[in-house]
Amino acid sequence: MINLFEVVETNEMITKENLDVRTITLGINLLDCIDSDLKKLMEKIYNKIYEAAKDLVKTGEEISREFGIPIVNKRISLTPIALVGGSACKSTEDFVSIARMLDQVARQVGVNFIGGYSALVSKGMTGADELLIRSIPKALSCTERVCSSVNLGSTKTGINMDAVRLMGKIIKETARYTEEQDSLGCAKLVVFCNAPDDNPFMAGAFHGVTEADKIINVGVSGPGVVKNAISKVRGESFEVLCETIKKTAFKVTRVGQLVAQEASERLKVPFGIVDLSLAPTPAIGDSVADILCEIGLEYAGAPGTTAALALLNDQVKKGGVMASSYVGGLSGAFIPVSEDQGMIDAVKAGALTLEKLESMTCVCSVGLDMIAIPGDTKETTISGIIADEMAIGMVNQKTTAVRVIPVVGKGVGETVEFGGLLGHAPIMPVNSFSCDAFVSREGRIPAPIHSFKN
Structure with missing residues (x-):
């Protein structure tokens, strides 16, 4: 049972570290x-x-x-x-x-x-x-x-x-x-x-055909909480680091579980899942990139970034699944550029490129997310970016996604302001070499051999 003591325990996380139920x-x-x-x-x-x-x-x-x-x-x-x-x-x-x-x-x-x-x-x-x-x-x-x-x-x-x-x-x-x-x-x-049927996060949420007539899904957040927790073990071993992330993810997920149960009971709708993704916001201190820096990187995008993100993602899931019997959705670390001030800073510093973000998606929760690109980027180039990301998801049996924004009239070096939770983003350069002949082929890329597991 979840009780008020657990909520009181997380009060400081809410008031000082940007913990919220997203x-x-x-x-x-x-x-x-x-x-x-x-x-x-x-x-x-x-x-x-x-x-x-x-x-x-x-x-x-x-x-x-x-x-x-x-x-x-x-x-x-x-x-x-x-x-x-x-x-x-x-x-x-x-x-x-x-x-x-x-x-x-x-x-x-x-x-x-x-x-x-x-x-x-x-x-x-x-x-x-x-x-x-x-x-x-x-x-x-x-x-x-x-x-x-x-x-x-x-x-x-x-x-x-x-x-x-x-x-x-x-x-x-x-x-x-x-x-x-x-x-x-x-x-x-x-x-x-590999879109999940039970994802509570937009823009990708839909109600899967395997779901009940109505369902309550909750998405939690808490990058600021995780960053603050691991700042207290700076310089410690990987074992200590991992234990700290797991314990913090457990507490964050318990808050989501409480909210989900209360909403389910009051609305008389079955409880579905808690999605324990670390979803950043434009608020200072609420950044996944800042967690990576606290782990030991100068900027997100530096050598070691993919390994640090893999560690973070895995420990968040390990801690979260102990806190709720029904973890689902995406559940991991989001790396949207426009919604994460640390990611924006890394792009501006030249540490983070589209290609590095793509490699990070092999181990994170979603994919290339909220990335502003030049408005004159070709349709086929966008399709090529999508195909690459789909291939990562298909081969690795994980969810991947692409949400890119070709901002009309803007180019590399300029900034676009979306406002609210969507934040702002620098326009990132895109590889200009052509993939036209590849994208113009008709049909589909077959499923990988390891998909045949009947």
Whole structure:
């Protein structure tokens, strides 16, 4: 049982070290809303979301007040809309109308984001999948809270290179559609390999078809807490360092477990998972990069960075799984550039490049995340970056993702300001050599030999 003593024990973490519960995410199954009539479909979806989520924000605020735990975001994840809208949507505009409706109901219930404007195309695309994907630029430009994701590959199926090629084009179009907001639409769009069904973090959250009708998932955070803990063992052995990270991750995860149980009980919705990812914010002292520096690096990106990140990720998971029986989602260290002041400093110092970030994704929680690149980056280059990251996930049997932002009108050396949790980012250089002939090949990259384990 979790008790108030454990919450009191973490009070200093909350007040001085930026510990928070990053999100309570309510997952909602929409498969029973499917209808061939678009108007009826949208009415069913709106009503189901509103009824399920009308008390979500209020409940989160009550828990936050009662236990003194900051709960930063309240979010909704939905069954991938390409599945739900397939019967009714005959054009991209039909899907865009669903996106507008989702934005409206999200605003009505007061959540920060609503995820699930998604398609799962790791092996092939249906007509509905392709329509939804092609609708993404307009959908994200005319909505404020809708987030979109596309799963392009998996260890079991390989990589759908037709979809990878298309997503390079879609990301560029999304950037152009939202160029007056510094291409902000791309910050709400992520592509995955091995996307988890129970991820509470945006922009990649969707409600998997293996999930219950409704579910509560919680995502915790706490880079500042971990950094402060390991600063007290500076110069000690790796064994001491690892034990310190594990114990700290245990305490952080217990806070998330408490919030998840309370939200589940009060909303009368089953508890799903706690995602114990270390998710940084732009706040000073709330940085994964700063943890790496505390471990012993001058900057994130210095030699030894990948090893230090692997150590951090593994110890966080080891500590977290002892604190909750239901750990899931992504659960590890995020390395988004724009949301992590330490990462931004490393880029500006020349210590951190796109290539080094890619190598770090082999051992971290997600992938190339919130990276601003020049607005004139070619579609095929973006597709090549995506293909590389998908290959890392496919071969290593892990989740990887790409959320890059080609900022229209800006180039290397300039900075883009997104605001809020999205922070700001320096425009990073991209390898300019061509991969056009590779990306233009049709079909898919086959699954690796070690995927055949039936």
